[in-house]
Every structure is written in structure tokens, then in C-alpha cells.
Amino acid sequence: MGEPWSYNDWNRQPQHHARCDPCNKNFSNHYSLEAHLRSSIHQQANIRCPLTNCQRSFTSPANLISHWESSSCSSGMTRQRLDAYIRTQDASRAITNPRYMITNSDQDTAITTPYIASQQSWNAQKRKYECYFCHKLFNHLPQLNQHLASPKHTGNKLYRCPQPSCYREFSVLSGLAQHIENGRCGVQKFQQVQNAMQALTRGPLALTYH
Secondary structure, eight states, X not given: OOOOOOHHHHHTSSOOSSEETTTTEEOSSHHHHHHHHXXXXXXXXXXXXXXXXXXXXXXXXXXXXXXHHTTOOTTOOOHHHHHHHHHHHOTTOSSBOTTSOBOOSOGGGOBOOSOOOOGGGEETTTTEEEOTTTOOEESSHHHHHHHHTSHHHHOOOOEEOSOTTTOOEESSHHHHHHHHHHTSSSGGGSXXXXXXXXXXXXXXXXXXXX
16 A cells, blocks of 8 residues: 555645656546545555444445445445435435435335336346346346345435535435545535534444434
8 A cells, every 4th residue: 555645745736736646647637636545545444344243444434335335244234224224314304315205114125216126037048037127137036126226227316415506416325425525515614514424434323414
């Protein structure tokens, strides 16, 4: 891993172009450079997953959230459970989109999906269940339905930037977190947003956003 190097370190340099001097690499814009400087190339993975049975660490809250959304966390956290919990905490709909409401108390299926696969999705030739949109294959029907409920096919923008002058929308919480970390709209300057991002690193149960 390279030497720790921050966006502020770069900003103090006389040459104000999107270039990482330690890596001898150019970037298309300052935001791409900042994302690079926050990556594991320059930053230590010192944000440890706080959930039970997981020992992994990450360089940013956005990467930690993406870990939860990928269902790779040994705690059993999934994107659906995280989405459902965030919606229960965001009573004022500051970061969640009011157009998408929870319609089921089951945390694994809390966000409505317009597509549900049946046994007709079975591909007898390949002996797997097949997604009729992208033709990806799955061993089990629940896996296919989880795939259909993912942002890849729902297109639901569940989250939005809380900055009134921005209000960009995102399919996943990690997308919103990356937007906040990039700082393009200035939303990261608000103390409430900083507190919420810090709370996420302590685990979803620590988050309140009212």
C-alpha cells in the first residue's frame, strides 16, 4: 500500500490538476482523483465492520455499506434488511425516497419488486433457473428472485441526497454514501450528515436520521 495521502495534501500542491504524483497517474477530474486518494492504495482499511462474526475492514463508510449490500458479511446482513432498517429510522424522509414505501413486514422482501420468477424460469437444458432479462443462471429459485429484486432490474431510486439544491437519487445506500464522500454538492458539510455517516460505521442499529 502506498504512503497515506489525502485530498488536502494534494490541494496544498502548487499544481492544481487532477493528478496523483505518488502514483504518477492522471484523472479526468478532481472528484475521480479524490476517490482514488480515498482508496486502499493510499488509505488504510481502518473502518472495521461492527456486525457480529465479521472481521473485515474498509477504507470508507461507502465501502463498508457496499459490503453489507453484497450479502458477503458473515453477520447475515443483506441489502434488503439494510434498506428496510434505514427506512424505519428516516422518519422525515431526509435520505429515503417517499415514492417507495415498505409494503411487507418481512425485512428480506420489504421493498416491493415488480418482478417475481416462478418455476417456469427453469431452464431444462442448462438445469438452472434463468433470468428472463439478462439470462443469468441460478441454482435455486429464491436466488433468482433476490436477483430480480436487486437494483439491477428494479431501477427503484430508494435514496436521495438530503441537500435541497441537489436531490440526486440512488438505487442503493452505498451510492448515496459515495456521493456524500465525493462532496460534489457540499452536503458533507452538514453536521447532521457527518453524524449519520459516522453512526453507520458503528453499525445500522446506531443510525438515527430525523
